[in-house]
Amino acid sequence: MHRLQVVLASRPTGEPKEADFRLVESAVPEPGEGQLLVGNLWLSLDPYMRMRMNAGRSYAKPVELGEVMVGGAVGEVLSSRHAAFAKGDHVVGPLGWQTHAISDGSGLRRVEAKTIPLRAYLGAAGMPGVTAHFGLLEIGAPKEGETVVVSAAAGAVGSVVGQIAKLRGCRAIGIAGGPAKCSLVVGELGFDACVDYRAADFEQQLAAATPQGIDVYFENVGGRVLDRVLLRMNDFGRIPLCGQISQYSATEPYGLTNVGALLVHRIKLQGFIVSDHAEQWPAALTELEHWIGAGRIKMLETIAEGLGKAPRAFIGMLRGENIGKQLVKLA
Amino acid sequence: MHRLQVVLASRPTGEPKEADFRLVESAVPEPGEGQLLVGNLWLSLDPYMRMRMNAGRSYAKPVELGEVMVGGAVGEVLSSRHAAFAKGDHVVGPLGWQTHAISDGSGLRRVEAKTIPLRAYLGAAGMPGVTAHFGLLEIGAPKEGETVVVSAAAGAVGSVVGQIAKLRGCRAIGIAGGPAKCSLVVGELGFDACVDYRAADFEQQLAAATPQGIDVYFENVGGRVLDRVLLRMNDFGRIPLCGQISQYSATEPYGLTNVGALLVHRIKLQGFIVSDHAEQWPAALTELEHWIGAGRIKMLETIAEGLGKAPRAFIGMLRGENIGKQLVKLA
Numbered sequence: 001m002h003r004l005q006v007v008l009a010s011r012p013t014g015e016p017k018e019a020d021f022r023l024v025e026s027a028v029p030e031p032g033e034g035q036l037l038v039g040n041l042w043l044s045l046d047p048y049m050r051m052r053m054n055a056g057r058s059y060a061k062p063v064e065l066g067e068v069m070v071g072g073a074v075g076e077v078l079s080s081r082h083a084a085f086a087k088g089d090h091v092v093g094p095l096g097w098q099t100h101a102i103s104d105g106s107g108l109r110r111v112e113a114k115t116i117p118l119r120a121y122l123g124a125a126g127m128p129g130v131t132a133h134f135g136l137l138e139i140g141a142p143k144e145g146e147t148v149v150v151s152a153a154a155g156a157v158g159s160v161v162g163q164i165a166k167l168r169g170c171r172a173i174g175i176a177g178g179p180a181k182c183s184l185v186v187g188e189l190g191f192d193a194c195v196d197y198r199a200a201d202f203e204q205q206l207a208a209a210t211p212q213g214i215d216v217y218f219e220n221v222g223g224r225v226l227d228r229v230l231l232r233m234n235d236f237g238r239i240p241l242c243g244q245i246s247q248y249s250a251t252e253p254y255g256l257t258n259v260g261a262l263l264v265h266r267i268k269l270q271g272f273i274v275s276d277h278a279e280q281w282p283a284a285l286t287e288l289e290h291w292i293g294a295g296r297i298k299m300l301e302t303i304a305e306g307l308g309k310a311p312r313a314f315i316g317m318l319r320g321e322n323i324g325k326q327l328v329k330l331a
Numbered sequence: 332m333h334r335l336q337v338v339l340a341s342r343p344t345g346e347p348k349e350a351d352f353r354l355v356e357s358a359v360p361e362p363g364e365g366q367l368l369v370g371n372l373w374l375s376l377d378p379y380m381r382m383r384m385n386a387g388r389s390y391a392k393p394v395e396l397g398e399v400m401v402g403g404a405v406g407e408v409l410s411s412r413h414a415a416f417a418k419g420d421h422v423v424g425p426l427g428w429q430t431h432a433i434s435d436g437s438g439l440r441r442v443e444a445k446t447i448p449l450r451a452y453l454g455a456a457g458m459p460g461v462t463a464h465f466g467l468l469e470i471g472a473p474k475e476g477e478t479v480v481v482s483a484a485a486g487a488v489g490s491v492v493g494q495i496a497k498l499r500g501c502r503a504i505g506i507a508g509g510p511a512k513c514s515l516v517v518g519e520l521g522f523d524a525c526v527d528y529r530a531a532d533f534e535q536q537l538a539a540a541t542p543q544g545i546d547v548y549f550e551n552v553g554g555r556v557l558d559r560v561l562l563r564m565n566d567f568g569r570i571p572l573c574g575q576i577s578q579y580s581a582t583e584p585y586g587l588t589n590v591g592a593l594l595v596h597r598i599k600l601q602g603f604i605v606s607d608h609a610e611q612w613p614a615a616l617t618e619l620e621h622w623i624g625a626g627r628i629k630m631l632e633t634i635a636e637g638l639g640k641a642p643r644a645f646i647g648m649l650r651g652e653n654i655g656k657q658l659v660k661l662a
Contacts, residue, residue, distance in 0.1 A: 051595075222590060241594050255586015259553060263572050263602040264382075271594040 003028045004307045006097035008063045012053055015249045015318065020053070021069070021311035028100050036082045038091060038101045040075040043307070043328040044122035045314045046156070047220075050248040069097035069310075072127055073330070074111065074118050085110070092121040097310055099330055115293035123325035124160050124299050125288050131274040132160035132218075133284040135240035137168075138277075139270050140216035142238075144169035147210050149229060152220035153194055154181035154300060156325040157242060160288075161218045162191045163297045170216075173209045175225060177320045184323060189298055197225050206232060213237075221246045223254035230258040230267075239269040249318060300324025334359045335638045337428035339394045342386055346580045346649065351384070352400070352642040359431050367411040369422060369432045374638070374659040375403040375453035376645045377487070378551075381579040400428035400641075403458055404661070405442065405449050416441070423452040428641055430661055446624035454656035455491050455630050456619050462605040463491035464615040466571035467549055468499075469608075470601050473569075475500035477546035480537075480563075482556055484525055485512035485631060487656035488573060491619075492549045493522045494628045501547075504540045506556060508651045515654060520629055528556050537563060544568075552577045554585035561589040561598075570600040580649060631655025 002025050009022040031037045052063050052070055063070055073095035077085050082105050085091065093108035095101040111121045123129060135157075142148050148165035152158040153174025162172040162185070174185040174194035182194035193209040195202060206228065213234035219226055222244020233239075247253060262269060274280075291297040302322035304313035310328045317326045333356050340353040362368045383394050383401055394401055404426035408416050413436050416422065424439035426432040442452045454460060466488075473479050479496035483489040484505025493503040493516070505516040505525035513525035524540040526533060537559065544565035550557055553575020564570075578584060593600060605611075622628040633653035635644035641659045648657045 226590075244591060244594060247591055253588040253591070255588050256590050257584040257586050259557075259587050260575060260578055260584070262600065263575060263604075266602045266604055266607060268599065268601040269593065270599040271597045273594075273597055276597060 001028050002026065003098060003100040005068050005099075006307060006310055007066055007068055008053060010065065011055055012249070014251045016050065016053060016311075016315055018311045018315065023308055029102050031079055031081050031102055033081050035102050035104050036080040036085045037078045038073075038075040038095055038103055039078045040073040040095050040099055040101060040330045042074045042119045042122055043097060043310060043330055044072040044126070045310065045317050045326040045328065046071070046128070047243055047245045047248060047318065049314065050245075050318055070094060071097050072122055073101070074121050075101065075330075090118060092126060097307065099307055116289060119301070119327055120292055120299060122327060123156050123301070124292055124297055125285060127274060128156035128325065129160050129288040129297075130281055130284045131242060132157045132164060133288060134274055134277055134280050135242050135272055136161050136164055136216070136218055138280065139240035139268075139272060140218060140238045142168055142170045142216045145171075146215035147171045147173065147212055147234075148216045148218065149173045149175065149206075149210065149214045149232075150218040150220070151175040151197070151225050151229075152243075152245060152320075153185045153189075153191065154323050155220065158218070158220055159185070159189055159300055159324055160297060163189055163291075165216075166190055166192075167291070167296060171212075173206075173214075175206070175221075175229075181323055184300060188300065197221075203228055203231075216240070218242060219244065223247055223250070223256075227254070227256050227258050230256075230261040233261055233265050233267055235265045237265055237267045239267060241269055241271040245318065302326050304328045306330070332359050333357065334429060334431040336399045336430075337638060337641055338397055338399055339384060341396065343384055343580070345582045347381065347384060347642075347646055349642045349646065354639055360433050362410055362412050362433055364412050366433050366435050367413045367416045368409045369404075369406040369426055369434055370409045371404040371406040371426055371430055371432060371661045373405045373450040373453055374426075374428060374641060374661055375457070376641065376648050376657040376659060377402070377459070378574055378576045378579065378649065380645065381576075381649055401425060402428050403453055404432070405452050406432065406661075421449060423457060428638065430638055447620060450632070450658055451623055451630060453658060454487050454632070455623055455628055456616060458605060459487035459656065460491050460619040460628075461612055461615045462573060463488045463495060463549075464619060465605055465608055465611050466573050466603055467492050467495055467547070469611065470571035470599075470603060471547035471549060471569045473499055473501045473547045476502075478502045478504065478541050478543055478565075479547045479549065480504045480506065480541065480545045480560060481549040481551070482506040482528070482560075483551035483574075483576065483651075484516045484520075484522065485654050486551060489549070489551055490516070490520055490631055490655055491628060494520055494622075496547075497521055497523075498622070498627060502543075504537075504545075506537070506552075506560075512654055515631060519631065528552075534559055534562075547571070549573060550575065554578055554581070554587075558585070558587050558589050561587075561592040564592055564596050564598055566596045568596055568598045570598060572600055572602040576649065633657050635659045637661070 165172040185194040223246035481492040496503040516525040554577035
């Protein structure tokens with residue numbers, strides 16, 4: 001039995017290419033004292049990984065050339081010399097783009113597939129779900145009846161944001177790329193409306209969908225969409241800034257022109273990264289698992305088969321080709 | 332005796348011109364029942380007035396063509412048919428660009444020139460002071476030892492921001508236009524350093540003045556300065572967004588490119604307008620009066636003589652020609 005890993009082969013400028021990744025094979029390692037060996041079952045692909053491919057200053061240190069790509073995965077413990085984990089346990093954590101991972105337990109938690117599938121722990125019941133929960137409820141703090149807009153609304157985070165907004169009695173409006181995604185966001189996820197940012201009349205559509213203005217804008221994409229949304233914000237609006245995927249591979253950064261709206265409307269815009277808020281995770285996960293199990297939060301997923309497909313799936317995700325959570329099935 | 336008033340003659344595009352204002356003369360009016368007549372002594376000129384000259388959507392309704400320009404002033408009650416004010420009282424409030432004002436008392440408060448001069452109620456002991464106090468302490472929330480940077484540091488608000496930061500045990504760094512202002516900001520006001528944004532090596536100077544990065548950036552100017560400062564912000568930094576004077580007369584808005592720093596460093600940027608926070612004024616004013624009286628907050632002032640000079644002084648202020656609080660002496 002061999003181990004497959006995807007390592008960073010070169011740092012992309014602009015959009016990553018498949019050649020920026022390399023698939024390598026090696027023997028499956030043995031866990032040392034205090035370690036465990038995990039056979040990964042599902043790998044999560046997330047936009048933040050694009051930033052980790054850059055050398056520059058960011059909120060986490062970059063992946064080095066030749067190192068395994070960072071990423072969350074869910075797997076099964078194959079052997080353990082760690083007191084807290086036993087063979088057969090299912091775990092989720094930062095296990096990387098690989099079929100087998102050696103872990104010392106840091107960042108790992110045990111999960112069970114009782115009421116929800118294991119792969120949900122990479123999506124709505126995992127980091128993306130907690131990101132949506134924390135960003136919307138703690139920073140956005142929407143009140144019943146308010147209008148919540150979320151970009152990348154068909155994505156892993158955005159899809160949960162809008163559904164939580166609905167559960168809290170808000171009007172939920174998605175922004176997504178193309179009519180197929182928009183139709184799922186409304187038809188499957190129950191948003192009140194979804195606006196296609198690629199449409200020529202995007203601004204008019206957004207205005208029509210937000211007749212009372214926008215109270216909370218959960219931002220995942222940045223750039224032009226943010227600039228246009230700023231003009232619809234209500235006084236004392238809140239903008240949880242979760243990501244700006246449109247900018248991660250941009251060679252020229254977008255110049256935001258409507259900054260004045262932040263002053264005129266006394267808006268709070270706050271960048272956040274969910275890993276800073278470990279204390280918020282347990283309660284959020286409990287609530288999310290409950291909602292998913294009860295069918296009140298639905299999951300959209302795109303699944304690639306096999307680790308070799310991960311680079312292509314990741315590149316596609318950055319282009320918005322996936323719908324919902326992008327996963328790679330490893331076993 | 333006649334009344335002089337400055338009315339809005341035309342809406343400027345870009346920088347206002349003197350011809351956008353008109354000086355008009357009329358008889359001094361009599362107060363009606365529930366009104367009082369104030370003889371204005373000092374008029375305050377403030378950047379926000381530029382926005383009120385535009386027709387567009389802003390946080391307050393625009394001044395109409397032919398209407399008296401809005402503005403804070405301090406004056407003496409000449410006659411009163413209002414229960415709360417008596418002849419001889421000194422008052423401060425929204426009395427406008429005019430030598431005599433009829434008021435129904437709204438927004439007016441009685442002040443005394445016991446420990447500080449009357450005109451201070453238009454500056455450090457008035458709206459600009461409370462703006463500095465609220466924005467820095469409530470939104471910026473600096474901790475002892477942190478680095479606070481403020482733009483328009485020689486201005487009415489910025490000069491108080493840096494002095495409060497020093498009183499709170501912070502490192503205070505100003506940004507101002509030209510060596511003369513910078514020298515006053517350090518020499519007179521006691522900032523730790525001041526960086527000239529017009530200097531060719533502005534970025535290097537800013538980096539040298541903030542070796543530990545920036546924790547709080549109190550923003551008055553917007554545009555390029557904001558963009559450069561974003562690159563020096565520390566994790567979990569706070570940006571009270573008070574104004575963006577560089578943009579008020581801009582025909583092309585500046586395109587802010589370093590928005591990504593808000594995410595990477597998990598920064599909170601919050602627009603605010605001090606008039607939204609009436610409940611904060613009494614305590615802030617008490618503290619500011621105390622500090623000014625005790626010489627712990629110093630005031631820089633530029634004084635124009637006579638209402639006829641107000642338009643020219645206002646235009647100069649928008650260009651940064653004044654130092655400290657821009658006042659017009661009316662009597």
